[in-house]
Amino acid sequence: MMNVWSKIKKDRIAVSCLAIILMIIIVGIFANFFAPNDPLEINATLKFDGPSWEYPLGNDQLGRCMLSRLIFGIRTSVLFVLVAMFATISIGTILGIIAGYFKGKVDEVIMRVCDIVLSFPSEVMTLAIVGMFGTGLKNILLACILMKWAWFARVFRSAVMKYTDKNYVMFSKASGCKTGHILRKHILPAIFPEIAVMASNNISSQILMVSGLSFLGLGVQAPTPEWGMMLSEAKDAMLIHPYQMLPSGIAIMVMAVSFSFLGDSIRDAMDVKHEGYALKKNRFKRKRLAA
Amino acid sequence: MRNYIIRRILTIIPMFFIISFISFVLINLSPSDPVEIILRANGVPVVTEELIEETKIELGLDQPFLVRYVNWLNDVIHLDFGKSYVTQQPVFKMISPAFGYTMQLALANTVVTIMLSIFLGIICAQFEGRMIDRGTRSFLFIISAMPAFWIGTLAIWFFSVKLNLLPTSGVGSWTNFVLPTMVMSIGYCGFYFRMIRNSMLENMNENYVVYARSCGVKEKVVVKHIFRNSIQTAVAAFCMAIPGMMAGTVVIENVFAWPGLGRLCVSSIFNRDLPIIQAYVLILALSYCLFNIFGDIVTAVLNPKLRKA
Amino acid sequence: MSSSIKISNLKIWDDRDDDVIIKDLSFEVKKNRCLAIVGESGSGKSMTVKGITGIHKPWIECTGCIAFDGENLLELGQESMQKIRGRKIFMIFQDGMTAFDPSCMIRVGLRETLAEKLDLKKEAADHCMISAMNRVMLNNPEEILQKYPHQLSGGMLQRIMIALALALEPELIIADEPTTALDTITQYEVVDQFIKLRKEIGTTMIFISHDLGVVRQIADDVLVMKDGEKVEEGPIEEIFTKPQHPYTQYLVSTRAALGTNFKRIMEETGDVGSEECEKVLSTGRGFIHEAEDDSQGCELSNEQGRMPWYHWRKWKWKIDTWKTGSWD
Numbered sequence: 001m002m003n004v005w006s007k008i009k010k011d012r013i014a015v016s017c018l019a020i021i022l023m024i025i026i027v028g029i030f031a032n033f034f035a036p037n038d039p040l041e042i043n044a045t046l047k048f049d050g051p052s053w054e055y056p057l058g059n060d061q062l063g064r065c066m067l068s069r070l071i072f073g074i075r076t077s078v079l080f081v082l083v084a085m086f087a088t089i090s091i092g093t094i095l096g097i098i099a100g101y102f103k104g105k106v107d108e109v110i111m112r113v114c115d116i117v118l119s120f121p122s123e124v125m126t127l128a129i130v131g132m133f134g135t136g137l138k139n140i141l142l143a144c145i146l147m148k149w150a151w152f153a154r155v156f157r158s159a160v161m162k163y164t165d166k167n168y169v170m171f172s173k174a175s176g177c178k179t180g181h182i183l184r185k186h187i188l189p190a191i192f193p194e195i196a197v198m199a200s201n202n203i204s205s206q207i208l209m210v211s212g213l214s215f216l217g218l219g220v221q222a223p224t225p226e227w228g229m230m231l232s233e234a235k236d237a238m239l240i241h242p243y244q245m246l247p248s249g250i251a252i253m254v255m256a257v258s259f260s261f262l263g264d265s266i267r268d269a270m271d272v273k274h275e276g277y278a279l280k281k282n283r284f285k286r287k288r289l290a291a
Numbered sequence: 292m293r294n295y296i297i298r299r300i301l302t303i304i305p306m307f308f309i310i311s312f313i314s315f316v317l318i319n320l321s322p323s324d325p326v327e328i329i330l331r332a333n334g335v336p337v338v339t340e341e342l343i344e345e346t347k348i349e350l351g352l353d354q355p356f357l358v359r360y361v362n363w364l365n366d367v368i369h370l371d372f373g374k375s376y377v378t379q380q381p382v383f384k385m386i387s388p389a390f391g392y393t394m395q396l397a398l399a400n401t402v403v404t405i406m407l408s409i410f411l412g413i414i415c416a417q418f419e420g421r422m423i424d425r426g427t428r429s430f431l432f433i434i435s436a437m438p439a440f441w442i443g444t445l446a447i448w449f450f451s452v453k454l455n456l457l458p459t460s461g462v463g464s465w466t467n468f469v470l471p472t473m474v475m476s477i478g479y480c481g482f483y484f485r486m487i488r489n490s491m492l493e494n495m496n497e498n499y500v501v502y503a504r505s506c507g508v509k510e511k512v513v514v515k516h517i518f519r520n521s522i523q524t525a526v527a528a529f530c531m532a533i534p535g536m537m538a539g540t541v542v543i544e545n546v547f548a549w550p551g552l553g554r555l556c557v558s559s560i561f562n563r564d565l566p567i568i569q570a571y572v573l574i575l576a577l578s579y580c581l582f583n584i585f586g587d588i589v590t591a592v593l594n595p596k597l598r599k600a
Numbered sequence: 601m602s603s604s605i606k607i608s609n610l611k612i613w614d615d616r617d618d619d620v621i622i623k624d625l626s627f628e629v630k631k632n633r634c635l636a637i638v639g640e641s642g643s644g645k646s647m648t649v650k651g652i653t654g655i656h657k658p659w660i661e662c663t664g665c666i667a668f669d670g671e672n673l674l675e676l677g678q679e680s681m682q683k684i685r686g687r688k689i690f691m692i693f694q695d696g697m698t699a700f701d702p703s704c705m706i707r708v709g710l711r712e713t714l715a716e717k718l719d720l721k722k723e724a725a726d727h728c729m730i731s732a733m734n735r736v737m738l739n740n741p742e743e744i745l746q747k748y749p750h751q752l753s754g755g756m757l758q759r760i761m762i763a764l765a766l767a768l769e770p771e772l773i774i775a776d777e778p779t780t781a782l783d784t785i786t787q788y789e790v791v792d793q794f795i796k797l798r799k800e801i802g803t804t805m806i807f808i809s810h811d812l813g814v815v816r817q818i819a820d821d822v823l824v825m826k827d828g829e830k831v832e833e834g835p836i837e838e839i840f841t842k843p844q845h846p847y848t849q850y851l852v853s854t855r856a857a858l859g860t861n862f863k864r865i866m867e868e869t870g871d872v873g874s875e876e877c878e879k880v881l882s883t884g885r886g887f888i889h890e891a892e893d894d895s896q897g898c899e900l901s902n903e904q905g906r907m908p909w910y911h912w913r914k915w916k917w918k919i920d921t922w923k924t925g926s927w928d
């Protein structure tokens with residue numbers, strides 16, 4: 001765990017991804033403070049205006065401030081996804097740990113349910129749930145949680161099984177530690193990097209999916225700012241004002257790329273085996289030059 | 292081996308029941324009343340209690356849940372998915388042309404994705420750690436993190452509007468395939484290409500490769516053996532690519548106005564046309580299940596250790 | 601036909617961290633002689649021969665001179681090395697089980713090698729292999745060719761490699777611990793094949809082994825390595841009778857202890873002085889019930905048909921060998 005963290009700290013890409021993510025989250029939380037204008041304020045005279053001092057990224061088809069919409073869009077596009085992911089992870093972790101630690105009947109039941117959930121394609125089921133319960137961000141996130149917890153539960157179960165066989169856990173058990181204590185002190189820290197990798201990659205795909213569904217008009221409803229929907233509005237004006245497509249598209253891309261790079265870096269930090277030759281060679285060359 | 296295949300195929304039956312049951316339950320969980328949707332879609336001016344009761348009986352909605360499920364299942368087995376609430380046409384008639392279009396796009400995507408990822412996987416494994424490997428990996432990594440609808444619209448803007456080379460949307464000739472296939476397969480490629488590359492690299496460290504080299508066999512032949520072994524692990528994933536693409540075309544179909552299943556489904560969601568959504572879920576979940584089993588069987592047949600068992 | 605090989609000032613290091621694996625190694629194998637390389641695990645025996653054939657990982661670098669057939673192998677490009685490998689220098693590996701492509705029949709790899717090296721068509725290649733396999737006492741070679749590696753035992757695969765060597769008639773054979781992964785009986789038979797191989801095609805050979813008993817049987821000269829350096833070199837009798845270097849003395853004395861151990865087991869079972877016991881002591885290898893060997897051919901994974909007490913002895917022997925620490 002400490003090892004993984006110290007390796008990540010040395011990885012420039014991982015650190016910058018982490019910085020970008022934290023920055024965007026903070027900007028999103030304090031959107032009121034950072035946004036220069038009201039994201040909902042319509043101004044017909046400023047339709048499709050280019051960037052100006054007052055409106056740094058220009059205005060959209062209703063003359064609303066693009067930058068403000070982008071900043072407020074962080075909440076719907078990123079923060080809610082993060083909250084949903086947190087719920088997913090919590091459910092998955094709890095069920096996975098229960099299954100892996102207590103084994104037996106409980107394990108059997110949980111894993112059967114997981115099997116059934118996993119045999120359904122998540123994209124299709126998300127569409128189905130949205131179709132049945134109506135459009136809206138709430139239903140999309142609900143669908144995400146319903147379809148994704150099983151993945152986490154599975155991974156955590158096997159991780160827990162792996163670690164409960166390790167000597168120090170056996171030792172703690174033998175020396176009469178409470179189950180809760182063992183879980184908190186030994187097992188959670190051990191599987192934390194795995195949680196981080198999965199969560200990071202999942203958030204990235206989830207951001208893409210939520211914005212995709214909003215792009216189709218199935219997610220957030222107008223006029224609430226959301227990146228996917230901003231893109232779909234910009235698409236209608238594509239022929240005359242292609243510039244409109246850039247800000248929200250780039251925002252989605254930056255978020256998704258940061259999360260997947262972060263996940264990748266954590267994975268690399270976790271296993272020593274996959275350190276590439278070129279990477280090592282370069283490091284070595286640099287060392288020699290410095291010396 | 293034969294037993295394995297038969298056992299695997301037989302698992303379709305319980306899967307079919309689970310899938311159909313869930314699709315059926317979903318529609319019944321829906322908060323919106325189907326009768327109301329139908330009446331409203333048909334432009335009935337005044338909705339009276341009587342009218343609702345009448346339609347309910349007409350649709351058989353007054354019967355108990357399980358009876359309705361069995362009736363519906365019986366219809367589905369005879370390819371009768373009910374009538375659309377909105378157009379009043381049989382769902383099967385609406386879905387089948389859309390299914391054909393989606394299938395075309397999914398197949399084209401799968402073929403391109405597989406070929407591209409195999410090609411790039413081999414090249415990158417050969418030049419592991421070099422510029423070309425790292426460049427391709429980062430490029431595809433970033434591309435697969437870009438929203439497909441964004442790349443799609445940018446591609447339309449560039450190739451169709453700016454250069455006026457390709458049609459913006461619709462179906463018809465092969466040129467209509469170019470943009471959607473390009474956009475989708477390049478996104479999917481990131482995943483499959485990495486899988487092939489990593490499994491090639493794993494195989495390169497195997498003993499038999501060193502032995503073949505030490506026997507002085509040509510490098511081309513060695514690579515052939517490496518490829519042969521690494522493709523085996525990828526086959527199951529490739530089989531899952533087809534249903535994955537079918538489900539993944541939803542956004543692309545809407546961007547390129549492709550008259551496929553995804554577009555039909557999205558417009559049905561807006562119209563609250565539940566039977567179509569139900570049929571969509573059923574068809575895709577079933578094809579996931581079928582291709583999954585197919586992939587398992589192909590893997591087993593390709594692997595000599597499993598084949599003889 | 602055979603050639604001598606002369607290695608001088610060979611240095612091998614890991615380019616990633618500048619870790620030197622072989623430091624300034626020089627030795628020579630004369631024509632038609634067999635050099636055994638012994639030494640503890642990690643002493644760089646495998647790395648040396650990998651350097652000779654050039655099949656090491658890309659980050660491993662070699663300098664020095666490997667004179668073979670009038671050329672310095674280290675200066676040749678991949679193309680010409682590929683020509684030399686197989687036809688002129690042939691390697692036999694430790695683990696037969698993983699040496700063949702698991703997804704193809706044995707035949708496929710052999711055909712490719714023979715097509716590349718001897719320009720043989722499919723049928724001719726099969727024919728060539730079948731006669732070579734007959735020479736190494738493999739029963740039913742036609743059937744074996746159509747099997748997958750997992751269907752054959754380690755000893756059979758090892759013999760197939762030897763058969764391939766017979767077919768290719770290389771000038772230099774390098775065997776890297778060809779018997780380590782095998783059980784005692786199979787070891788005996790594989791070593792026998794090696795001795796025959798040397799007799800039949802009379803090639804130069806480099807033979808790496810942990811097992812001094814095997815070395816004594818097969819080699820003419822011994823090179824003792826430790827930590828990537830040559831410790832001692834000389835004709836086999838000299839090394840075994842009057843080892844100069846303390847490390848060699850240690851190695852040889854462990855073997856002597858082994859012999860004593862074995863004598864003790866035999867005493868316990870009351871077999872001392874029997875013909876078999878003497879043979880084991882003189883060759884340093886496990887107890888073999890020879891009568892079955894020729895008739896059984898290579899069906900060695902099939903342990904039936906052997907005397908029941910045989911197994912017990914085999915295990916006892918293994919455990920004792922392990923205790924004295926001569927393996928690894």
Ligand SMILES: Nc1ncnc2c1ncn2[C@@H]1O[C@H](COP(=O)(O)OP(=O)(O)OP(=O)(O)O)[C@@H](O)[C@H]1O
Nearest residue numbers: 614621639640641642643644645646647648657660
């Ligand atoms: N691919 C490699 N990259 C870097 N170093 C290596 C590699 N393979 C081996 N080494 C190093 O080379 C040294 C010698 O290894 P080698 O395999 O030659 O030993 P060996 O004498 O053959 O041992 P054994 O008897 O176990 O086969 C080892 O210390 C190892 O650390």
Ligand SMILES: [Mg+2]
Nearest residue numbers: 645646647776
């Ligand atoms: Mg070795």
